[in-house]
Amino acid sequence: MRDRQEPEDYQGYAGHTELDGYDFEDGGGGDAGGDPGAPRRSGARKAVLATVGGVFAALLAVGGYGLHTIVTTVQGGSSSGGSGGSQASGSATQTPQAPATAEEAAAVTTDFLAAWGRGDVTAASALTSRPEAARAALAAFQENVPARTLALTATGPAGGAAGGTAGGTDGEPVVGFRVKAEFEGATGAWEYDSTLGVVRGGSGKALVHWTPAVLHPHLAQGGTIAVKALPDPVSKPTDRNGKPLEGFPSLAAVLPRITPADGGTVVGGRAVVLSAAGKEPEQLYVLTPPSAPQVKLTLDAELQRVAEEAIKQQAAGGKPASLVAIQPSTGHILAMAYSPSGHNRAVSAGQAPGSTMKVITSAALLEAGVTPDTVVPCKDTTNSPRQWHNDERGDFPSYTLADDFSHSCNTGFIDKGLEKLQPGTLAKVARDQFGLGLEWHIGIDSRDATIPVPRTDDEAAAEYIGQGTIQVNSLAMASVAATVQSGTFRQPVLRADAKRVTAPGSLPAGVAKDLRAMMARTATQGTARTPMAGLTGQIGAKTGTAESGGTATNSWFIAYRGDLAVAAEVDGGGHGFAAAGVAAAQVLKAGGKG
Missing domain, CATH: 3.10.450.50 (Nuclear Transport Factor 2; Chain: A,)
Known part of the structure; x- marks a missing residue:
């Protein structure tokens, strides 16, 4: 050689x-x-x-490893072992073989x-x-x-x-x-x-x-x-009808965070891969191709569009706002909109709900023996010993519980609550019958409601009218409206296959019936009549005005129409029938059925 x-x-x-x-x-x-001992031959190539x-x-190209x-x-x-080596022992030269x-x-x-x-x-x-x-x-x-x-x-x-x-x-x-x-x-x-x-x-x-x-x-x-x-490629979730959800501002940060129903990581494919230091792996052969199952969310693209526009209008001027729409019969979240972008206040905020909380306070009073026709005077002011008053000034001694509800009388709820309810009753009813305070897993990160047990009468009085240290968001309060409409708590979800919690108890049928009657009266004759005007069918609503510590108050509104329940809030939006009520009514008009 x-x-x-x-x-x-x-x-x-x-x-x-x-x-x-x-x-x-x-x-x-x-x-x-x-x-x-033999010398190495020079010139090794x-x-x-x-x-x-x-x-x-024909190698398949599938991204991601x-x-x-x-x-x-x-x-x-x-x-140092085996056979090989052609060098001659003790010689600087080799004999060619x-x-x-x-x-x-x-x-x-x-x-x-x-x-x-x-x-x-x-x-x-x-x-x-x-x-x-x-x-x-x-x-x-x-x-x-x-x-x-x-x-x-x-x-x-x-x-x-x-x-x-x-x-x-x-x-x-x-x-x-x-x-x-x-x-x-x-x-x-x-x-x-x-x-x-x-x-x-x-x-x-x-x-x-x-x-x-x-x-x-x-x-x-x-x-x-x-x-x-090979991890399954992330498919772009669609709405419940298979329609795309891209382009909605409130969903831009939501869709990438949608997780599998069990919270795990989906891994479906396998491939033979060649790897070398400092180089991208080369896929030699796909043994089992990954799959990208279509993920359908419970959202409704058409209703989402209406919700986005409604919040955009009410958030003009920089007011933070949010809205959530739920289907009472299933608990499916149909729309979710918020402003400004960056923080999903619709499901992650925590704030006092104002008088929309009177739905739960009423449920507790009804279970305690009070009826919608029970006389619960609406005084101009009352003390707990803190002094409280109403937006509608004056004394109305003949008001019933239903009157107090439809006119949103603070003093009547405070007096009757302190008389009939024990500390912690409100929190128990909220948890056992409305699911508030349970750990929800809706498909993305969300904040659960908190309703602390009051330590004083002042704290109890504040909670009865949705003030104080209660922390909820539009998601939680939309669920409250949905629970009243259907009579059953169904934890809201963004995926139909999500694992859900159930409430420890149930809303008594008689209580649910009375609540629906009082919410219907509020929608047609009470504080919610203006935004709900023109809506037909099974309707009900409750307004809320929450003090925020400043001169402006926060606007809250919860309502339902047929198999659609909505909650909206506008920070600094004033009375509940105003900003939040207008936004909620737009969604009910678009999606509710008579």
């Missing part, structure tokens, strides 16, 4: 790729069988990787592939020029590519003399072989063609010339091949 050229003088063959950094000695690069054209042209980490790397390096014959190449290739295919790493590596490197690489391949079956078949000589290919020196034969790996649950078998070179070791025995490319023609030193999980 002719002397090797230095790397800078080497002219590669067309269709071959130089394997940088992989130097080896003739006949095994120092593996056992050579004389450890780089191995060259043979590539097979067209084999991988799992977090599985491959810790075993395929490494080169010389071995004849290249392996075609018959020898065929025999060692057959034995090597058979041992590799049956998983006998020790036997297979012993048939190579670098047993230790081969053993580590084959073991890593076996561990990281857990094929159910692995068939390796020699396909005959590949191009004659090896030249600069994986076979090594000129004249050494190169043998082609085909790999077919089958995997549990895969849609097909992974198949590819590769080659290996055959060299003669120091003992004169024909050996597989070991390089990482024996495992796969694209594998270079330091790379790994493994089966990795």
Whole structure:
């Protein structure tokens, strides 16, 4: 054989790729069988990787890879055992050996592939020029590519003399072989063609010339091949009718946060992947393609459009505002809008609801024996000992509970609440019958309602009219309206398959009937009559005006029409029938049925 050229003088063959950094000695690069005292031959050149054209042209391109980490790397390096090494002991020169014959190449290739295919790493590596490197690489391949079956078949000589290919020196034969790996649950078998070179070791025995490319023609030193999980691509959620939800300002930050029903991460596909340091992983074969199941949310695109516009109008001038619409019969959230962007106050805010809380206070009083016709005087002022008054000034001694509700009389609710209810009763009714205070999982992060047990009569009086330390949002209060309309608490959700909590108790049928009657009267004759004017069918409403500590008050409004319940709030919007009432009525008009 002719002397090797230095790397800078080497002219590669067309269709071959130089394997940088992989130097080896003739006949095994120092593996056992050579004389450890013999000097190294100078001019060791780089191995060259043979590539097979067209084999991988049809590889699927699927974005994204799992977090599985491959810790075993395929490494080169010389071995101190096995057969190889063609240096003459005690001599600075070597006696040239004849290249392996075609018959020898065929025999060692057959034995090597058979041992590799049956998983006998020790036997297979012993048939190579670098047993230790081969053993580590084959073991890593076996561990990281857990094929159910692995068939390796020699396909005959590949191009004659090896030249600069994986076979090594000129004249050494190169043998082609085909790999077919089958995997549990895969849609097909992974198949590819590769080659290996055959060299003669120091003992004169024909050996597989070991390089990482024996495992796969694209594998270079330091790379790994493994089966990795492919996470399902994130599908764009649609509304309940399959309509797209892009373009809605209030949903821009919501849609990417939609989680699976069980709160986990969806991982469906698997692929054989080649990784190399500093490079993007190369996907060699998709075993099981990932799926992107369509996620339908409970939202209604048409109603969402109306809600967005309604809040935009009421938020003009910089007033924060929000609105949530719910279907009482299912608990499905049909619309959710808020302003300004950045913080979803519709489901994550916490603020006092004003007189909309009187729906729950009324439920507690009705259970305590008060009826809608019970006389509950509406005094101009009352004390707890803190002094309280009403927006509608004057004394109305003949008012009933239903009158106090429809006219939103603070003093009547405070007096009767202090008389009939025990500390903590309001919180218990809110939790057991309306689900407020339970831990909700609606499909995105949300804030649960808090109704603390009052420590003083002043604190109790404040809670009875929705002031003090009560913290709710439009989501919670829309659910209150929905519970009254249907008579049953159904936790609101953005996904129909979401896991929901149920209330410990239930709203008594008689109480629900009385509440609906009082809310209907409020919608037609009371404080909510202006925004609800013109709406037909089963309707009910309650206004709320919450003190915020400044000169302006917060506007609250809850209502229902048929199988649609809405809650809206406008920070600094004034009376409940004004800003919030107008926004809620727009949605009820668009989506409610008579």
